[in-house]
Amino acid sequence: MTFSDTLEQHPDPSWRGRVTAILVALLLLWPMLVVSEFKPWELLDARSLGATWQFLSGFFPPAHSREFLMLILAATWQTVAIATAGLTLALLGAIPLTLLATETLSVSRMESGRMRFFSSGIRQLVRWLLVLLRSVPELVWALLLVRIVGLGSTAGVLAIALTYSGMLGKVYAEILESSETHATQSLLRNGSGRLGALLYGSLPASVSELVSYTAFRWECAIRGSVVMGFVGAGGIGQRMDESMKMLAGNEVSTILIVFVLLVACADAVSKYLRKRLG
Amino acid sequence: MRSVNIYANDWADMNRRRPSSLPVISPATIALLLGLVSLISASFYTLAIRWDELFTVEAARSAMEFLLGFAPPELAWPFLIKIADNTLETLSMSVLGTIVAVVSGLALAIPASGRFGNLERRFSRLLLNILRSIPELVWAVILLIAAGLGPFAGTLALAVHTTGVLGRLFADALENLPHGPEATLRVNGAKPVAAFFYAVLPQALPQFMSYTLYRWENNIRAATILGIVGAGGLGQMLKYHLSLFQMQQAASVIIAMLLLIALVDGASFWLRHRLTGN
Numbered sequence: 370m371t372f373s374d375t376l377e378q379h380p381d382p383s384w385r386g387r388v389t390a391i392l393v394a395l396l397l398l399w400p401m402l403v404v405s406e407f408k409p410w411e412l413l414d415a416r417s418l419g420a421t422w423q424f425l426s427g428f429f430p431p432a433h434s435r436e437f438l439m440l441i442l443a444a445t446w447q448t449v450a451i452a453t454a455g456l457t458l459a460l461l462g463a464i465p466l467t468l469l470a471t472e473t474l475s476v477s478r479m480e481s482g483r484m485r486f487f488s489s490g491i492r493q494l495v496r497w498l499l500v501l502l503r504s505v506p507e508l509v510w511a512l513l514l515v516r517i518v519g520l521g522s523t524a525g526v527l528a529i530a531l532t533y534s535g536m537l538g539k540v541y542a543e544i545l546e547s548s549e550t551h552a553t554q555s556l557l558r559n560g561s562g563r564l565g566a567l568l569y570g571s572l573p574a575s576v577s578e579l580v581s582y583t584a585f586r587w588e589c590a591i592r593g594s595v596v597m598g599f600v601g602a603g604g605i606g607q608r609m610d611e612s613m614k615m616l617a618g619n620e621v622s623t624i625l626i627v628f629v630l631l632v633a634c635a636d637a638v639s640k641y642l643r644k645r646l647g
Numbered sequence: 648m649r650s651v652n653i654y655a656n657d658w659a660d661m662n663r664r665r666p667s668s669l670p671v672i673s674p675a676t677i678a679l680l681l682g683l684v685s686l687i688s689a690s691f692y693t694l695a696i697r698w699d700e701l702f703t704v705e706a707a708r709s710a711m712e713f714l715l716g717f718a719p720p721e722l723a724w725p726f727l728i729k730i731a732d733n734t735l736e737t738l739s740m741s742v743l744g745t746i747v748a749v750v751s752g753l754a755l756a757i758p759a760s761g762r763f764g765n766l767e768r769r770f771s772r773l774l775l776n777i778l779r780s781i782p783e784l785v786w787a788v789i790l791l792i793a794a795g796l797g798p799f800a801g802t803l804a805l806a807v808h809t810t811g812v813l814g815r816l817f818a819d820a821l822e823n824l825p826h827g828p829e830a831t832l833r834v835n836g837a838k839p840v841a842a843f844f845y846a847v848l849p850q851a852l853p854q855f856m857s858y859t860l861y862r863w864e865n866n867i868r869a870a871t872i873l874g875i876v877g878a879g880g881l882g883q884m885l886k887y888h889l890s891l892f893q894m895q896q897a898a899s900v901i902i903a904m905l906l907l908i909a910l911v912d913g914a915s916f917w918l919r920h921r922l923t924g925n
Contacts, residue, residue, distance in 0.1 A: 381845075398742075398743070402739075404739040405879070406797055407799060411799070420792055508872040509885065513889075517709065523701070595785070599788065621789070628781065629780050629781065645675075
């Protein structure tokens with residue numbers, strides 16, 4: 370049996386195509402490997418292994434002095450507080466923006482089938498504002514805000530408020546537009562105000578979806594507020610940054626454990642809220 | 648206790664007789680809402696945000712000055728080429744990180760979907776949960792020790808976190824597949840690996856594809872900010888220029904970030920359309 374025979378008899382009829390596709394993909398990936406300096410073998414050279422080993426060997430036992438644990442507890446609460454306060458402010462910003470951006474609440478569109486020029490202009494403007502708010506990553510907002518309001522939790526709260534008002538505003542508008550609009554439209558047609566149409570027409574139809582999305586975002590905000598500590602916005606992230614700079618492996622491992630527990634708790638609470646209120 | 652019950656009955660009665668304008672709210676929900684309100688007020692109280700300092704004329708003036716420093720963005724050719732280089736680096740980080748995560752996520756998803764037994768399932772799910780609950784940026788800070796400053800640490804950080812996310816999603820997808828096709832192949836004498844590749848994978852592939860694209864969109868956002876802790880890409884450039892107070896350069900970098908994110912969102916939308924048909 371020659372080599373070409375084995376090729377012919379391969380049980381998968383399209384195997385040549387598959388292999389070619391993989392080779393082409395690898396060829397396309399090659400420049401990317403070069404650009405991102407992807408050199409896994411460097412992880413295994415003696416110097417890198419030594420540094421890693423030295424750092425990791427400090428992980429056990431985790432730091433557990435009373436003093437340090439109290440410090441971490443306070444920092445953890447600060448992280449939760451930054452996320453909660455930030456999300457509350459984001460809601461205050463997102464709700465009016467949602468009302469402006471939602472198309473089904475437009476009175477002028479309903480009458481003529483077309484929105485008035487002025488109102489559609491405002492609606493477009495609000496949409497662009499929402500896009501801008503949520504496209505700039507929260508960490509970049511935090512980095513900029515730290516320079517305006519100084520180091521500390523205020524920058525973190527404001528960064529979350531800005532990013533999340535953009536996200537909430539967009540998704541709230543989408544939820545309101547995609548839910549059953551019949552009640553809203555009837556209310557508007559019969560002369561109810563926009564606020565009344567929202568409260569008695571749109572909200573009852575989509576309140577559970579709105580609440581569960583908000584709970585999910587709260588969970589994300591907690592993760593976000595941890596990360597923002599690394600640019601000086603307070604909380605457990607800032608503590609970790611300090612411990613990393615001192616290469617204190619035992620402190621880092623305590624913080625990581627607390628962090629995994631915090632995320633698991635936030636996950637559970639947000640799941641419970643979604644079930645209870647949703 | 649008794650009086651509460653009577654009230655509840657009265658409410659229910661009223662509701663049956665005429666459409667009430669007030670919804671019936673159970674005591675548990677009221678307790679939950681009170682809990683939420685106290686969480687929010689405790690957050691604002693302990694953070695002690697100095698609102699009075701934020702809303703002074705001077706604060707507004709310095710914020711304005713800061714923002715005006717961004718205009719006009721730096722557009723000189725050498726600088727634009729540097730930005731293009733870093734943009735390419737960021738893009739490569741996100742693509743490679745996602746690809747590595749797909750491979751390792753799938754490798755962990757197979758035990759996590761319970762194919763090798765319950766113990767293996769529990770263990771790999773725990774591992775995936777830990778990988779997932781530590782954000783990319785925190786991974787990057789830790790991996791900087793092993794991989795050194797630069798894009799490689801960032802790529803690894805993306806890969807590690809995304810492995811956790813994709814592994815869990817893949818495992819859930821594998822568990823929910825119908826078992827018929829695989830069982831048929833096995834009964835007819837196919838080896839387990841062949842049965843997996845020719846019966847399980849083709850069924851799960853569209854779902855895997857759409858999860859992967861969703862994570863890629865996420866990873867490009869993460870890749871732009873990872874540099875802030877020194878893990879390469881546009882974030883590193885932003886941090887550098889901001890720390891030198893070169894606002895016009897920083898503005899260009901932020902614009903490049905937004906363009907890159909928008910571009911990847913577009914590409915991912917197109918790919919999703921092509922590959923999964925929805």
